[in-house]
Amino acid sequence: MYDVKSMKAEEFISDEEIRETLAYADENCENLELVDALLKKAEARKGLNHREASVLLACQDPERIQRMYRLAEQIKKDFYGNRIVMFAPLYLSDYCVNGCVYCPYHAGNRLIARKKLSQEEIRREVIALQDMGHKRLAIEAGEDPVNNPIEYILESIKTIYSIQHKNGAIRRVNVNIAATTVEDYRKLKEAGIGTYILFQETYHKESYEKLHPTGPKHNYAWHTEAMDRAMEGGIDDVGLGVLFGLEMYRYEFAGLLMHAEHLEAVHGVGPHTISVPRVKRAEGIDPSAFDNGISDDIFAKICALIRICVPYTGMIISTRESQAVREKVIRLGVSQISGASRTSVGGYAEEEPEDECSEQFDVSDKRTLDEVVRWLMDLGYIPSFCTACYREGRTGDRFMSLCKSGQIQNCCHPNALMTLKEYLMDYASAETREVGEKLIQAELANIPRERTREICAEHLKQIEEGQRDFRF
């Protein structure tokens, strides 16, 4: 029985409700009167629920699809402006006891090299990341109570935050580790993590169990209820995601929105971010073995609809996607991207020898951070290295209320300019710096509040004089 407030996975992600939703969407996808009414509702920036959103996803009318894209672009502009927040993944360990059939780290894969970074190796990785200009990391580790216990993760977070190298510092560590206990989530909160990220992979329970045949992750309820435990443990920024390609995308899309609605209904805060990964090739993994792959057009439509349905939730896209796909979906609502990512354990400090592969997936976008930053600026975006909200305690409902008040623009925009300025001063090539300086001067005028604009201009000068780390 579907109950958005239930704490049981099978009730807040009810299979019956999803099936009824998909049937409702099929019945109504050509009901253009309803589609128009839903688009009108979405234009009021109040979001749409999973049933409404599923009708739009099923709608094939070309004119309405163009309206969806235009609306997504407008919402993106209104809420996120032209800023794109940058981050990088940091793989700590590929030891894993689970059997996820789509991931090369699964316990039975003998083709990859198993590695776990020591604290000294983490230092080297972090310095390499700082030398590129990164300020925000997402740490990743397989599930392995012996090799990667929570103590190892906590120690690694402490190490990462402690490293000050030249003008560099990692100011926000997001964590992507397996579902765990309330007690462990509390420890992660105390360690000062930003967002806790856990991809659901698939909301379809039967498929989920087949795709995760062995290991603790096989337990669908334990995995699906993890965000509730994280929130109980005090983590109020959580990141959802499904791995598109494993199951029918329409099923996943409805499940994803139901999960967001559940978090909002129970905890008063929806997800902080949604990630939209697609299954990719990796050592021992062939994506064509999964027959639910989605085209670039459907992928773009999903991104646009997420933007429309949960306007206050950030959307993340990784280097799994090519430059061309990233360019398309950034316009439609993506607010955070990774740059210059290495998806192998220890890949930043040293190139992996060919016979020692530990990549979790093939990176499609292989450009350097400098190239990605310049590309974004050439497209009219402001690459932002901002981490201010988390450091000012603006998380969970405090973050959401600031967003909803419309005042977040007075924080995000100047913070983007100041962190970009730091990047240009400390890490950029001469060519990128030149493009960036012009962009900053032009964008300064777009800070809504006059006083904020003046303070920002002052801080930009101070950054030139060598000071760092200003924020609103």
Ligand code: SF4
């Ligand atoms: S997806 Fe995560 S849990 Fe599954 S095998 Fe890969 S690292 Fe392990």
Ligand code: SF4
């Ligand atoms: S001010 Fe907050 S919401 Fe805006 S970019 Fe910075 S951290 Fe993100």
